Amino acid sequence: MRPALRLLPLPLCIAVSLTAFADERPGMWRLCPLDDAVPVFPDAPPPVGTAADRDQHPTDIAGDELSGIYDQVMNYDGNVTLRRGDQFLSADNLTIDAQAGTYAAEGSIRYQDSGMRLVGQRLQGNQEQDTHSIEDVRYQLIDQRGSGGAARAELQGEFGSLYRSSYSTCPPDQRLWELRSRQIDIDMEEGFGTAKGATLHLGKVPVLYVPWFKFPIDDRRKTGLLYPAIGYNSRNGFDWEQPIYLNLAPNYDMTLGPRVMTRRGFLLGSEFRYLTESGRGTLEFEYLPSDDLTNRDREREIREVPIADNRREEDRGMFHFNGRHRFNSTWHARANLNWISDPRYLEDMSSSLADAAPSAIASSAGLYGSGRYWSAGLTADYRVLSDYTLRRERLPYYRAPRAYWIWERPHTPWLVTGAHVDLTRFDHYDSDVRPGGSRLDIKPWISMPLEGAAWYVRPTLAWRYTGYQLDNELAQDLDPATPDTSPSRSLPISSVEAGLFFDRDTTFRGERYLHTLEPRLFYLNVPYRYQDDLPRFDTRNLTFSWGQLFRDNRFAGADRQTDANQLTLALSTRLLRESDGSEKLNLSVGQIRYFDDSRVGLTATSGQIEAGRSSWVAEGAYAINDRWTFNAGYQWDPKERRDELVSLRTRYLIGDYGIANLGYRYRRAPQLEQVDFSFLYPINDAWSVVGRYYYSLHDSQVLEGIAGVQWDSCCMSVRLVGRHYVRNRLGETNDSIQLEIEFKGMGSAGPDLEDRLRRAILGYYRDDLYLVPPSEIGDGGDDGDDFYLDPLP
Incomplete structure (x- = not known):
């Protein structure tokens, strides 16, 4: 009887194929009732094992009466049941002709396994010819939502057909939508199904007819059509994208995305993916030749976009590559490369503010390494303008290349040493307006952390050297009187951070909490060095915030190092609920006291800080309930x-x-x-x-x-x-x-x-x-x- 059971997954094939591209989201089925199209069989035993190990389990057949001749014709009558692993089959009667190789089961056929339940009226087949059929099928998926039926299902070897089949995830008594097909042919060897005359119904009204389409019935990747994306808007017109999946090899594939926009033209998109033992990557490309939007809005664009270089191109496109490759346990490479044909490309291809907000698209590539006490990298980056309202001269310098090395090693519990070395070459899109140069930044340091159960003190001493090799034009811009192509800066940096932890049990509104009090001090001392003669490649002011209270530099980047004689005083308190550890209250407040003027700024006239007190910084969170x-x-x-x-x-x-x-x-x-x-x-x-x-x-x-x-x-x-x-x-x-x-x-x-x-x-x-x-x-x-x-x- 085992060959006969090969027929039973046929209704499952269509259900699985239709859900292959539908992602589940949180709460997706929260409104679904417990009623199933095929109710639970009360006499079916719990499934044993899975479909993969069915052949390892014996087949047991039982019935009220048994008649016939062994190895010839045998009849099982009344409450016939068949069990094998996770499978259960029940019928009113079952006839097996061993010599002819035929079988027939009739009356109230019920089948259940670990993935589905179904009922039918007649099941018959020929095991010698490997042909099987079942009539009047209704099925219910178990592991996922979905039910349906078929007037007849037939199987011959690895090929089968379903006639007048249906599928829906709706309850059986409320079919808001249902997919019906005149015939579905299934090739289980290749893993494909072909639907003929498929219609999507909303209630009883047909709303979409597809005369023919091919779909997968299992997890194997196969070349074929994916679900189309259809839309309409005033800019693109009628918009149809038909993805085509190409299964090129076991470890790489491609998806082509031809897209027709009646008011724009024909766009071809593609995505290529690869996977190797040591890496993976994705390459995306879009090309839209002769965009009608460019010609249609040319006069308006000339008026609204005075920067000629930022206007739309006639032939437009996009390129993106993201990949990673590991050489060994220490070194790996990463790349994130991006290109767009013109700064208006993102705006024209997306209506999302989040997608269109960046002023530039960054590209980067590098070789990275890490060990127990160190990390290093050799990288390069570049940016392409994506905001047509800005001039390209306002793009920041790009770094090509940049080499860095970070080392930190604890020698004893109270002695830690480290160093940070960074060597970078800076260039710009317009080198005539923004000449570049090279920068070496070295910062060795030593720390002596002392800690107890409720306290810590961490004194740190560092030395920072920053030297440059500038292009002649940049040196001339910085100091026309006495240009210096090799300016430098060196200075010591000392800091001490200390803190205490106090806690007690307390009761608040009838609940018990752990109440903490955490005072914290941070003293920073950095002598003044004149830095107005240094370039500013990648340095800017950091936004003043809680984190800024405990940094040794208020600038991002190495072109400016703040001078400081300052002390941060901060206090935090928390209420932690003892029953579940959740945080009821968190309050923090802090301030910097500047004992001397901080004379270093981004420029000679901006960014300096007078002696006195900084702004108070306070943060808090409270769970009212x-x-x-x-x-x-x-x-x-x-x-x-x-x-x-x-x-x-x-x-x-x-x-x-x-x-x-x-x-x-x-x-x-x-x-x-x-x-x-x-x-x-x-x-x-x-x-x-x-x-x-x-x-x-x-x-x-x-x-x-x-x-x-x-x-x-x-x-x-x-x-x-x-x-x-x-x-x-x-x-x-x-x-x-x-x-x-x-x-x-x-x-x-x-x-x-x-x-x-x-x-x-x-x-x-x-x-x-x-x-x-x-x-x-x-x-x-x-x-x-x-x-x-x-x-x-």
Whole structure:
């Protein structure tokens, strides 16, 4: 009887194939009832093993009556059951003709394994010819949502067919959508299925007909068509992209993406992936020849974009490569290479502010190594302008090459030594306007950390040398009277950091907490060195924040080293709930006291600090309850007696999956004042409204406005969203109304609104609550490698 069981996975093949490209998301099936198209069989034993090891289990057949002749014709009548591993088969009667090699099972056929359940009316076949068929099939998947049926299923060897089949993830009594096919031919040896006359029904109404398509039925990668992306907007017109997957080899493949935009032209995209024992990589390319948008908007663009080099090209494209290769346990190489044909490419190919916000696209490649006490690298980077409102001269210097070595080794528990060496060559896109040079930065240091159970003291002494070899033009620009092509700077840096830890048990609102008090001191001493004759390749001011209270340099980059005679005083306190370790309260406050003027600035006239006190820096977080949290940051300048920064953010969880966020941020210099309100409010289990109001008080402009409604069911979702958003740094805006219909377990039609809402509403899914709120408009982080707008010389 084992060959007969080969027929039974046929209904599963179509269900698996239709869900092959549908990603599950959090809470996707939360509204699904427990009713199944094929109910659980109460007399079926628990599955033993998996489909992979069925041949290792014996086959047991039982029934109320057994008649016939052994090895000839045998009849099982009444409550016939067959068990093998995870498989269970039940029928009213079963006849086996051993000499002819035929079998037939009739009446209330039920089958179950670890992945599915099905029922049918008649099962028959010929084991010698390896032909099998089952009539009037209904099936229910177990490991994933999905059910359906077929009028008849036939199998001959590795080839089979399903006639008048159906599939849906909806409950059996509420088929909001269903995919029906006149015939599906399946080749299990090659792992392909071919559907003929497939129709997608919404309720009883057919909405999409596909006369023929081919699809995979297992996890093997195969050449073929993927799901198309279909859309429409005023800029592109009707937009159809048809991905074509090419399975070139076991370790590399390619996806071609021909795309037709009726108002733009034909775009060819491709993605090539490879995987080796020592590395992997992805290469993407897009090419749009003779973009109609370029010619259609040429006169308008000449008026709006005065920088001729930043206008659209006729032939447009994009290139991206990301790869990694490991040579051994110590050394590996990484590359992230990007190119676009013109600075307007991202804006024209994306409607997302998050995607279009960067002013430049960075490329980098390097060789990296690490050991027990050291790390090193040989790298290069480059940037391509992606904001048509800026001149290319404002791009920062690129580093080609850069070599660095970092070493740190503890010799004893109270003695640690280290060094940082960096050698970099700086060049610029326009070397005539921005001549470059080379820089060597060396910083050896020694530290003596002393620690106890409730205290620590960490004195550190370092020496920093920075020397340059400048192009003649740059030396002339820095000091026309006495140009020096080899300026340098060297100075000692000493610091002491110390802290204490106090804790006690306390009770707050009837609950027990661990209350901590953590005072902290940081003293920094760096003598003054004249540095106005040094170039500024990659150095800028760091945003003043809590982390800045404990750094030995207030600049990012090696071109400026602050002089300092200062002491940081800081205090933190926390409330930790003893029952689960969660943090109820976290408060921190700190300030720097400058005993002398800090005379080093980015330029001779900016960035210096007078003796006195810095702004107070305070940060706090408070969990009002398990649903309501509050976070705040505050900086106050005691000299000017004014706010420097105010940041407020509160979050409230509504029901099981709703949320409301309210944030406010003010910064005095560079001036910024924004308010951000976003929410997902569930009206009931099926309906919810979403929205965002992201407004710049300083510019009196809505940065992004979203208003929408969502409808959700067990097997289908609909999102209708109106959006108003800023699309470039000039403040130009776009408006759009977008509709997405999702057929759960199969795919979706329309733009990816789910991803856009997930970006705009922090906590759109509860799994995202741990993420840091995105800063969609700002000036980047404090990392010296981040892109920043370099002032023109």
